Amino acid sequence: MSHVPMVEILNVSKRFGKAPTFGDRLARRFGGYRPQKTVHAIDGVDLGIAKGQILGLVGESGCGKSTLGRIVAGIIPPTEGVVRWHGDNANRPSQVEVRRAKPGIQMIFQDPMSSLNPRMRVAEIVGEAPLVHGLVPRRDINAYVDEQLVRAGLDPAYKKRYPHQFSGGQRQRISIARALAVQPEFLVCDESVAALDVSIQAQVINLFMKLRDELNLTYLFISHDLGVVEHLSDRVAIMYLGRIVEEAPTEEIFAMANHPYTQSLLAAVPRIENRKSSFAVVKGEIPSPFSPPTGCHFHPRCPHAFARCRSERPAIRQIAASHFSACHLNDGSA
Amino acid sequence: MTIEVRDLSTHFRLSAGTIKAVDGVSLSVRRGQILGLVGESGSGKTVTGFSIMRLVESPGFIAGGNILFQGTDLARISEEEMRRLRGNRIAMIFQDPMMTLNPVLRIDTQMVETIRAHEKTSREEALRRARDALGMVGIPSPEERLKAYPHQFSGGMRQRVAIAIAFLHKPDLIIADEPTTALDVTIQGQILAEVQKLTSKFGTSLIWISHDLSVVAALADEIAVMYAGRLVEQGKVGEVLDHPLHPYTKGLIDSVPNRNRRGAALNQIKGMTPSLADLPEGCSFRTRCPREAEICKQVPLTREWLHDHTARCHRPYHPTEDFT
Secondary structure (H helix, E strand, O other): OOOOOOEEEEEEEEEEEOOOOHHHHHHHHOOOOOOOOEEEEEEEEEEEEOOOOEEEEEOOOOOOHHHHHHHHHOOOOOOEEEEEEOOEEOOOOOHHHHHHHHHHEEEEOOOHHHHOOOOOOHHHHHHHHHHHOOOOOHHHHHHHHHHHHHHOOOOHHHOOOOHHHOOHHHHHHHHHHHHHOOOOOEEEEEOOOOOOOHHHHHHHHHHHHHHHHHHOOEEEEEEOOHHHHHHHOOEEEEEEOOEEEEEEEHHHHHHOOOOHHHHHHHHHOOOOOOOOOOOOOOOOOOOOOOOOOOOOOOHHHOOOOOHHHHHOOOOOEEEEOOEEEOOOHHHHHO | OOEEEEEEEEEEEEOOEEEEEEEEEEEEEOOOOEEEEEOOOOOOHHHHHHHHOOOOOOOEEEEEEEEEEOOEEOOOOOHHHHHHHEOOOEEEEOOOHHHOOOOOOOHHHHHHHHHHHHOOOOHHHHHHHHHHHHHHOOOOOHHHHOOOOHHHOOHHHHHHHHHHHHHOOOOOEEEEEOOOOOOOHHHHHHHHHHHHHHHHHHOOEEEEEEOOHHHHHHHOOEEEEEEOOEEEEEEEHHHHHHOOOOHHHHHHHHOOHHHOOOOOOOOOOOOOOOOHHHOOOOOOOHHHOOOOOHHHHOOOOOEEEEOOEEEOOOOOOOOOOOOO
């Protein structure tokens, strides 16, 4: 990317661990060994998203994609590394800056029922944040809320209702209206269409694409559904156990996936064109993030693994113009 | 024919009125065949499966129709007779394997119980069969895993255990209700491969309930599409997916992202799934349908428009005769 990306994360790691209990400390004091259980949810990730771009972040459950989304959205701080927002360090901003900067990023979650307050009416849900941030004076808030609802494809006549009075697809539209009400530049969508039926999912995806064109939004679109990501994204990053293993423009990653994990993921996706097919099977299970494999995290399941994969972590390297992959196999041919 | 369902209706009597969750569904599965039963949430696909298993509980009840399983009408037999079939000749796999598994019992206890409920065998013999069953669905070191509790398995492994239990008595029919929906793609691929292998090995008939057309495309021989309690289209997988007759089926296929040009707006079905308590009169898809006409205010009947390919529609796509 020639210009400064809108959001940039550099060598970000996130570890979750329990603080040692009194018993643990006592045991350690007397020489007993009690290893601390830490999950490396994110392990040294670099990523950049340019203005107006949609980056699809794909991975299976437990790979850390939601944690990464939350770090980018500023909901949780990284353990190590920096998140840059328009080139500025957004890691330790002052409280004032937080209040000013936050509306720039909004997050849309998978389950609107648990992210919408069940005891608030739609008008309050959508209108609260723009009032608090002083974006709209109180006398204009009614018209403003109507405008947000219409843009998200909802009838403003419903704004006196509560979230439980809507269907799943409509509820997701309420979350979208709420997010857009603070005029963000950047949306983090965490599995935002995963819980919806196919016909409703298509409507919401279309809404996301329409909003991107109208408002020049930038998205981090987190999903396990490769079909959705392929359709929507400009670039795709594939995550496996806390690390990004491959990143490339969408066409390229689907046409010539480089990393063996990406290849097996693509092969496992059922497609409507494939009839009565036998399923390409990746052997083994996703290892526990408590004790990830040494070296390349994918090596126990990889059909091409060799000795070096077991001992050395492959660095993510450029293998073609704007195509990055973390695999030792690329060194052989280089 | 392993199972033949004729004009099945399952209703729920609620204070707001009677809900027709399943409204005149007819379908059949031949020995060793896989039927994909597709629909969105609330379409009645799960209730259809539960009705065949006779697991519908009050306020729901089977209001009419026949469920012919090898000549016996499951809708008419006593609960006692049904118990003898359930888990033995007909088995069910649920979306959440914890619906099958008891969290406080070890796997071996549960599997031995299942075997001995229907067969007089020694405990040793039952244990041996349980171990073989676990090995068959690809669980490593089955001997040790038998002694584990359900929470000690991962989600994918738990679903394998549930599948192993379903296959214990080599049933003639298995009803699988979205068994891979909660799993990751690579694990889903593994499970689908196992299921394909086992059904062809034992000649088991399978009704695979799913909302995912792509999974059904790869797995099933026939497909039946449900909308608002009614079967709207049925036929061979290739027939239905390549030449859909019903506008709802076509809408579903067209809204799958990878059928659309990348970045272009997806073809969407307008409106939302109607509430079963408040369906439009006549064809219940009418209000969302791009081909709606005056005649659609009358209830359409199921008709075989093409060879072995039926649809419940007045104005289907793909006409072979002049009925536009």
